[in-house]
Structure formats: structure tokens, C-alpha cells
Amino acid sequence: MNTLTAIQTRSSYRGKYDPTPVPREHLQQLLEAGVAAPSGCNKQTTSFIAVDDPDLMHRLSELSGSPVGQTAPAMILVLTRRILAYGGRTYFMQDYAAAIENILLAAVSLGYESCWVEGQVTDEDNTGRKMADALGVPEEYALVCFLPIGKAAEPTKRPRKKPFSERAWFNGFQKSE
Amino acid sequence: MNTLTAIQTRSSYRGKYDPTPVPREHLQQLLEAGVAAPSGCNKQTTSFIAVDDPDLMHRLSELSGSPVGQTAPAMILVLTRRILAYGGRTYFMQDYAAAIENILLAAVSLGYESCWVEGQVTDEDNTGRKMADALGVPEEYALVCFLPIGKAAEPTKRPRKKPFSERAWFNGFQKSE
Numbered sequence: 001m002n003t004l005t006a007i008q009t010r011s012s013y014r015g016k017y018d019p020t021p022v023p024r025e026h027l028q029q030l031l032e033a034g035v036a037a038p039s040g041c042n043k044q045t046t047s048f049i050a051v052d053d054p055d056l057m058h059r060l061s062e063l064s065g066s067p068v069g070q071t072a073p074a075m076i077l078v079l080t081r082r083i084l085a086y087g088g089r090t091y092f093m094q095d096y097a098a099a100i101e102n103i104l105l106a107a108v109s110l111g112y113e114s115c116w117v118e119g120q121v122t123d124e125d126n127t128g129r130k131m132a133d134a135l136g137v138p139e140e141y142a143l144v145c146f147l148p149i150g151k152a153a154e155p156t157k158r159p160r161k162k163p164f165s166e167r168a169w170f171n172g173f174q175k176s177e
Numbered sequence: 178m179n180t181l182t183a184i185q186t187r188s189s190y191r192g193k194y195d196p197t198p199v200p201r202e203h204l205q206q207l208l209e210a211g212v213a214a215p216s217g218c219n220k221q222t223t224s225f226i227a228v229d230d231p232d233l234m235h236r237l238s239e240l241s242g243s244p245v246g247q248t249a250p251a252m253i254l255v256l257t258r259r260i261l262a263y264g265g266r267t268y269f270m271q272d273y274a275a276a277i278e279n280i281l282l283a284a285v286s287l288g289y290e291s292c293w294v295e296g297q298v299t300d301e302d303n304t305g306r307k308m309a310d311a312l313g314v315p316e317e318y319a320l321v322c323f324l325p326i327g328k329a330a331e332p333t334k335r336p337r338k339k340p341f342s343e344r345a346w347f348n349g350f351q352k353s354e
Contacts (some may be wrong), residue, residue, distance in 0.1 A: 003183040003286035007210045022346075031345035033184045035338065037278065038293055042336045048345040049352075056348055089296065097274030101214065104186050105282065109180035116215055119266065136350040158192050159219045161212065168208040168225040170201075171233055173313040 003120055006011055009160075013067050013113035015154035021161040022052060022074040022149050026110050030076060030149065033106035037099035040091025044100045047079040056134070060146070063130045066120045069148025076103055078145040092119060096144060108110055113152045118145040178286040187281055188198035191245050192331035194222040199229060199251040199326050203287050207253060207326065210283035214276035217268025223276045224256040225313055227326075235310070237323070240307045243297045246325025253280060255322040256314060273321060280324055290329045 001009070027050040034048045051057055052074040060077075061070050069075060080096045100116055107114045121128040122144055132143040169175050178186070194318050204227040210226045228234055229251040237254075238247050246252060257273045277293055283290045298305040299321055309320040 001180050003178050003180045003282050004206060004210065006180040007213050007283060010213070010215070012215060027347070029181060032341065033181065035341055035344050036184050036187070038187070038189060038281070040296065044337075044339055044344065046344070050347050051346070053348045058204040059296055072264070085346065086296070087300070093270050093275040094277075094295065097271040100257065100277040100280040101273075104215070105180050106281075109269075118268070119217065123264070133244070135348075136352075138350070141239075141350075158245070159192065162281060164219055165208065167212050167223070170204070171228050171230045171312075173226065173315070173318075175313075 006105045006108045010170070011109045011156055011158045012115040014115055014151055015152060017069070017072040017148065018111070018153045019071070019073055020032055020136060020151060022112065027052060027074060028108065029151070030103050030106050033102040033108055034076070034099040037095070037102045041085035043083045043085050043091070043095070045081050045083045046096045047141065049077045049079065051075050051077065059134055060131055063134060064117070064120060064127060064146060066117055068104040068115050068117050069146070072148030072150040074149040076147045077135065077143055079141040080144050081141055094149065099147060100147065104163060107149055111151065112149050113156060115145045116147065121145055149165035157170040178351040179233050183282045183285045187285045188333055188335045189292040190329055190333055191292055192274040192329060194246070194249040194290070194325065194327035195246065195330045196250055197328060199289065204229060204251060204326070206287065207280050207283050210255070211276040214279045218262040218271040220260045220262050220268070221271070222258050222260045222269040223273045224318065225257065226254045228252050236304050236311055237308055240311060240324060241294070241297060241304060243294055245294050247322070249325030249327040251326040253306065253324045253326060254312065254320055255324070256317055256327055256339065257321050277322060277324065284326060288328065290333065291324045291326055293322060293324065310314065
């Protein structure tokens with residue numbers, strides 16, 4: 001799928017998934033999309049685990065407690081490390097967000113739905129760590145997000161967005177020329 | 178350009194740019210790519226200003242002090258507001274990073290080079306605010322990044338990346354099955 005079409009087509013899918021497994025070849029392409037994302041000072045702070053083992057999927061879905069993606073046949077989990085880039089600063093958050101967006105666009109391009117599930121993972125009840133433990137992830141990595149992957153079994157919806165003119169301008173704030 | 182190709186082709190370009198102006202139609206498509214990005218709880222915290230006015234380009238380049246993109250015929254500036262999503266949390270940083278990645282991929286897809294310039298803008302010398310003032314941007318918005326846009330006048334380079342197997346796995350940490 002063309003890049004501009006994928007960007008405009010992507011939306012967060014919270015419906016039921018078709019149980020058909022996602023071919024490993026496609027999961028590999030999604031992981032490669034994540035790895036290809038830019039990172040501040042090329043520190044490559046983000047790592048990824050694709051899961052398609054049904055027992056592990058079930059366990060992770062129980063641990064997440066999120067209604068989103070419970071029926072998905074696969075998911076990608078996003079891990080980060082707070083590696084310093086320069087001057088005491090780290091760009092780990094920008095790094096993983098860019099990688100997530102790459103994976104979401106690659107998923108659309110391959111005909112899959114997904115949803116960026118972060119808040120429920122990083123909230124104070126330690127859900128991310130519990131999911132990380134189930135995957136054998138060491139403490140130096142934080143699990144910050146999961147992305148269910150699969151074909152939609154229900155219609156997709158697009159949230160209402162503000163008009164373009166309220167968010168994008170030319171040559172000055174709120175200017176159109 | 179196909180989405181997966183754009184994702185794998187994108188790299189940060191720090192060379193000289195061809196001075197040929199970027200058609201407004203293309204700048205519009207880049208802005209639309211930014212606006213289409215997901216945002217936490219759909220709060221749409223990110224805004225954008227495309228600049229192609231030569232005098233304004235010159236002034237912004239002087240203010241940025243960055244050697245990157247000084248010869249670019251256009252740029253996109255990324256603005257953010259720390260709008261709360263829920264439970265006292267804001268996802269403004271993830272929101273703008275996803276929007277930046279959308280714009281970078283759209284730029285590649287349309288044949289342009291760019292570079293995510295954030296550190297020099299948000300460092301402690303207040304560069305982002307100076308650039309924002311030159312554009313009439315109110316204090317409630319922070320200018321956090323600029324993206325030069327134009328055709329490359331020099332060869333592009335790709336940074337060395339860690340092997341895939343050090344960053345992406347299947348069904349468990351550092352597992353490949």
C-alpha cells in the first residue's frame with residue numbers, strides 16, 4: 001500500500017479480531033519496520049517481541065487486563081531502555097513512539113488492524129512489568145506498549161478529528177499563506 | 178512509494194539541499210500526514226507550521242543555529258501542547274513523535290529528504306521559543322522540532338544499526354521461535 005494512503009487509513013481498532021494466524025513473514029516485516037525507525041543520536045533504545053504462541057497470548061491478555069486486542073491472533077510488545085543520548089538527555093520516549101508508528105503503518109499496509117495500547121500498560125499497577133516477567137524480559141528494559149495484530153472481524157471506525165485549519169498552517173501561526 | 182519501502186528507505190539527511198522550491202501541494206500532503214497521526218485519547222496535541230517563505234526560512238535557520246537543513250527550501254515546525262489525556266497523564270511527547278514519523282515517511286514517499294531536529298530546539302538556550310516567537314506562536318504551544326524538507330543535493334547516508342537479532346524476538350526475550 002502507498003505510504004500516504006497507509007497514513008490516512010490507519011486508525012485504532014478496538015473491535016474483535018479474525019482468529020486466522022498472522023504469517024511469521026508478516027510479523028518479521030512488522031518487527032523490521034520497528035527496528036528501522038529513527039532514534040535520537042542513533043541510540044536504538046527500542047526493542048520488540050512478537051508473540052503468536054496461543055498460550056502466551058492468553059497469558060499476556062490476562063495480565064494486560066485491557067479489553068483491546070483480547071481476540072487478536074498475535075501482538076507486538078514494545079520494550080525501551082532509558083539510554084542517554086547526550087548532555088544527560090534521553091530520547092527513549094520519542095524513539096519508541098516513532099517505532100510504534102512505523103509498525104502501525106506497516107500493519108495497515110499488510111492488511112492488518114492494530115491499536116496503540118500504552119496507558120493500561122504503564123499505569124501505576126505495574127502491568128508492564130508483569131507482562132515483561134512473563135516474557136523473561138530483564139529489569140533494565142521497560143515494557144511500555146502492546147500492539148495487537150490481526151484482521152478485523154468487525155467494521156473499523158475513525159475518531160472525529162479537528163479541522164485541518166485548526167492544526168496546520170503556512171508561514172506563521174494560524175496563517176494560511 | 179510502498180509503505181514498507183518508505184520505512185526502510187528513510188534516513189536522517191544532514192547534507193546540502195537542492196534549492197528547488199517544494200510545491201505547496203506536497204507541503205499540504207506532509208501536513209496532512211502529521212495531522213493523521215494517532216494521539217493519546219485522541220487529544221490531538223500536535224500542530225504544524227510549514228514554512229517556504231525565503232525570508233522566514235533564513236530567519237528561522239539563523240535562530241536554530243543548527244547546521245542541519247540550512248540550505249533546505251522548506252521546513253515543517255512541530256508544535257505541542259501538554260493537554261491532559263486522563264488520570265493526570267499527558268501523551269504529548271508520544272503524539273508529536275508519531276506525527277513526526279508520519280511526516281518523515283510521507284516526505285520519503287514524495288522524494289524528499291529530511292531530518293528530525295529536536296535536541297538543538299529543546300535545549301536550555303530557549304531556541305524553540307525564539308523560533309516560535311518568529312512565527313507568532315502563543316506561549317501555550319511549545320515548538321519542539323523542525324524538519325527541513327527538500328531534495329538532496331548530496332548522497333544520502335544510512336547509520337550503522339545493531340543486528341535485528343539484538344533488538345527483535347519471537348515469543349520471549351532474546352528468543353527466535
